[in-house]
Amino acid sequence: MGITKRGAAWExxxxxxMLFIFMPFAITxxxxxxxxxxxxxxxKWIMYGIIYFFIFAFGFVLPDLPGVFIVVPLWAVTIIHGFKVxxxxxxxxxxxxxxxEARAFAEARSEAESRFHAPKQSIQDIHIRKEQ
Structure with missing residues (x-):
């Protein structure tokens, strides 16, 4: 079952x-x-990105072992967080x-109405005559 009505392929x-969260050691x-x-x-997600960047940068500039103890857990956290969001x-x-898309449709309709001097009316006001 998909998350949206657009289907699994779109999703x-x-x-x-998500490929960025799998890059080794949370580099991206x-x-x-x-x-x-x-x-x-x-x-909120922009702030998480900024926070993750600063944590990664801090862990990257530390010596080997302390940096690893920061970067590897960060990598795991970002993977879990990525699947969650x-x-x-x-x-x-x-x-x-x-x-x-709705706004683009409304703009196109408005442009067509003004270009062809069509009266602005709702679809319910349009009556189709039956030919007899």
Whole structure:
């Protein structure tokens, strides 16, 4: 069963960002959260991306063993977190795309009405005559 009405193929196509969380030692995990946060305008995920970046940078500049004790758990946390937010991201992306598509349709309809001087009327006001 899919998360959205768009189907599993759409969901996996829009989950490519998860590849970043699997890069060794959380090197690009922060980018995954920045990307999804910016894409659906979710400030919380953007903040997680920034926090993960600073934790990674701190662990990276430490000597070998202390750095490993920071980076490896961070990597595990970002993988778990990525799987946790994926359904939420897909739902938010679906809603966002629906809104954008609806707005584009409304703009196209408005442009067509003004170009062809069509009266603005709802679909319920249009009557189809039967030919006799």
């Amino acid at each position: 996996w196509l829009h989950s490519w960002w 995990s922060f980018f995954a959260f920045l990307f999804i946060g910016i894409k659906v305008r979710n400030r 994926r359904p939420l991201y897909l739902i938010q992306l679906d809603v966002y795309k629906d809104h954008v």
